[in-house]
Amino acid sequence: MIHDLRQFPRNSRLKADVCVVGSGAGGLTTAMVAAEAGLRVVVLEAGGWFTPEDMTQREEQMLPLLYWDAAGRTTADRRIRLHQGKGVGGSTLHNLNLCKRIDRDVLSQWRGLGHLPPTQWDALFAEAETMLGLTVVPRSDWNRHNRLLQSACEKLGWRWSGLAHNREGCVGSGFCELGCAFDAKNNAAKVLLPRAIDRGAIVIHHAAAMRIEMDANRAVAVQACVTDEAGDKGERWLTVQADQIAVAASATGTPALLLRSQVPDPYSVTGKSLHIHPAVVAAGVFDDPVNAWLGIPQTVECTEFLRPSDHSSSPSRIWIVPAFGHPMGTATLMPSFAAQHREFMLNYPRLAVFCAMLHDETPGTVTPAGDTGVSVDYRLTEPDKQQLRAGLQRLGEALFAAGARQVWIPTPEPLVLTSPGQLKNLATVDVELLGPTAVHPMASCPMNDDPRLGPVDSTGKHHHVEGLWIADGSLYPTSIGGPPQLGIYALGLHVGRHLVAAAR
DSSP: OEEEGGGSOTTEEEEEEEEEEOOSHHHHHHHHHHHHTTOOEEEEOSSOOOOGGGOOOOHHHHHHHHBGGGGTOBOTTSOSEEOOBOSTTGGGGTSOOEEOOOOHHHHHHOOSOTTOOHHHHHHHHHHHHHHHTOEEOOGGGBOHHHHHHHHHHHHHTOOEEEOEEOBSSOOOOSOGGGOOTTOOBOOIIIIIHHHHHHTTOEEEESEEEEEEEEETTEEEEEEEEEEOTTOOEEEEEEEEEEEEEEEOSHHHHHHHHHHHTTOOOTTOOTTSSBBOOOEEEEEEEOSSOOOTTSSBSOOEEEOTTBOTTOOSSSOOBEEEEEOOOOHHHHHHHSOSOHHHHHHHHHTGGGEEEEEEEEOOOOOBEEEEETTTEEEEEOOOOHHHHHHHHHHHHHHHHHHHHHTOSEEEEOOSSOEEEOSGGGGGGGGGOOGGGGOOEEOOOBOSSOBOSSTTTOSBOTTSBBSSSBTEEEOSGGGOSSOOSSOOHHHHHHHHHHHHHHHHHHHO
């Protein structure tokens, strides 16, 4: 059943076999596995519960509901925007449905994962793909925006491919980032939640976990408080006593909760290795309308400059995809002010925007902020800045190859390029002035069988606290260089099964 903590009596208490904190890809998968194994499961979700009828396709209405801080969350120095989802379904409510296996080269670099070798990953990926109904988007469904990237790659001889999505019955409205009003996303809320509820799981929304209670070296309960749509704390409290506690509150929320709860961390590895895939964009102005907001977003990728095991040329850690925003989001990212900004926005229908996402090596830090908040300290290293600069140049090259007559670079004083020869001027640009955005936080609680290198082992079980597990993207040992959701679903299956075995 689904409940709203705002309707509970004050200071309520529940008992369960398993309490899962967070209801995204990892949390709901873990909850489903545990419930289908016959365990009593309670899931706590800080955000709300939304149906397709609630998805209004209005930015000013949906951003506060589906994103933390109304999509205004940033790193501590405010240089990088961090888009993170909330609500029953987590970031799978607003993401673009890209599903991709973690590159084999990345998997082969990971060590200390005795319970999760590459062959086990393969089996989990295959299971998750079937569970989500994953299919490659047919070329007939690619919009012009994606075809422009395909065309550029073919002209330049760059490696590219079509992408697989977890969609069913998609009408191509293009409003994926604001939630799907047509219920066409095979996301956690649509696919996993019904299975968990059918087996007795209880999901409580507007319930933000504040701390994990411990008895000696065992986790025994989660204390939560009610939250409103802005994420502010209310006065109603809930304590869930459970034999097993799985934290899947995102790569920022999970370490913050563990640290706030003073969970033992003798080697200080919790929250110390955050990666976020920061990305920069460039916009091309075309003579004919692109109407990039129409149709399925991000069906084409360029992997020419994403080589996890080969850094002989630069860039080697850049993933390129089309990335377009709705009017409010585009206006926020568009450089300049007043009349010049208006002139830029009048070109909105004729814009194509390409994105260079970094397979980052910069280690960020997560710390708690108040009773339920997070603080992220992330400062790009010079090698990562160099990768983004080189990636920005490749974006410009691709846009010109696709037929753009101008390329715009969103620096505070906007750069308007009219020929490929000007791209060399981007070699010294300050990438932190480009308004980088990150949508893939991960690796803040890396799994490793050596407790000196990670707070949990390769089953997701905490090294120092009994009955405590992690089941989200925090577990990745490093950045992965691609969309993380398929791997997080896989981790939910993996951790869920080990949790069930421990509970019996």
